[in-house]
Amino acid sequence: MLKIALIGYGTIAGYVADQLRDRSEVQITQVLCRSGREDAARQALGTAVIPVTDVQALSDDLSFVVDCAGHGALRQFGPDILSRGLDLVTVSNGLLADQNMKDQLEASARRAGSKLHLLSGAVGGMDALAAASAGGLTRVVYTGRKPVAGWRGTAAEDVVALESLTEAAVHFEGTAREAALRYPKNANVAATIALAGIGLDQTEVKLIADPGIQKNCHQVEAEGAFGRFTFTIEGEPLPKNDKSSALTAMSVVRFIEQREAPVQIG
Structure with a gap:
């Protein structure tokens, strides 16, 4: 037991x-x-x-x-x-x-x-990414797209006027390490992808506030000796807490x- x-x-x-x-x-x-x-x-x-x-x-x-x-x-x-x-x-x-x-x-x-x-947490495809890293990765890009509410109380508020957004706005571009340190409550996914793949300082990250969506969207693009893949997931929250990924x-x-x-x- x-x-x-x-x-x-x-x-x-x-x-x-x-x-x-x-x-x-x-x-x-x-x-x-x-x-x-x-x-x-x-x-x-x-x-x-x-x-x-x-x-x-x-x-x-x-x-x-x-x-x-x-x-x-x-x-x-x-x-x-x-x-x-x-x-x-x-x-x-x-x-x-x-x-x-x-x-x-x-x-x-x-x-x-x-x-x-x-654990892989809110994102999928980490088994494939980790396997690909064994053969060598040349590029990994993570794009995190969340509704405006998902970025309230974060560093995104210093970059864009969240409440007046009428279209998607990029508020961060940098490495996974920079994203995880700047957005500690939002960047577990970026760190997970980096640790499974090419590393915290080599993984490229783009974070987007999008008033036109209702779910958190995670996209991973990877290239290397294995070939190339793109993985996208639209995550539902837990019923009792819309800030926690199911x-x-x-x-x-x-x-x-x-x-x-x-x-x-x-």
């Missing part, structure tokens, strides 16, 4: 818990949360899940820990979890654009023999299911 701890108890964590609740081969035993939030965590995830507020309180027999809480949680808890020898699963891939943080996570994992698993939550569930499956793809 897989025994899992979650970090966070928000929309993504709730989706994961709901999907796994009736799986006899998987048990969510603990949730890592901030002090004073224990009751809220129990209410969100069920009374069978035990809240803890310190990494040292996590059980030794956990199969792995799943980060559902974002960059702040990965920064705060990630190195200590990996240092305990516990594998850590995350979709907060944009944090690794911070080279110091990436180095800390990698060093902690190496010392303890643990692993940090970066595919992100689903990628967590799939990872957990695959860990116990006798036949695996990927």
Whole structure:
């Protein structure tokens, strides 16, 4: 049986818990949360899940820990979890654009023999991109197109007048590292593509605010020894939170299911 701890108890964590609740081969035993939030965590995830507020309180027999809480949680808890020898699963891939943080996570994992698993999250085609990188990539371009609401409260507001847009406007062009650092709440996808493919400083990124669309659109173009591909996805949000990608939550569930499956793809 897989025994899992979650970090966070928000929309993504709730989706994961709901999907796994009736799986006899998987048990969510603990949730890592901030002090004073224990009751809220129990209410969100069920009374069978035990809240803890310190990494040292996590059980030794956990199969792995799943980060559902974002960059702040990965920064705060990630190195200590990996240092305990516990594998850590995350979709907060944009944090690794911070080279110091990436180095800390990698060093902690190496010392303890643990692993940090970066999931594909809100974008697809990462299996093909990672495979293509083994043969050599010459160019990878990511274009992220979101409705105006998706860029509120971000650096896009310093570049374009979001509320008065009548047509699509590019507000960022640069590398994946620059995008992830400038848009920490919006650029997990850019970082994921870069880490799977040609690297954070070689991956080209264009970000667009588009008043004419309702969904987040991600397009990946790649060229290399394998040939060329273009992958596009229009992502639906989770029903309970229009800021959370449904595919992100689903990628967590799939990872957990695959860990116990006798036949695996990927």
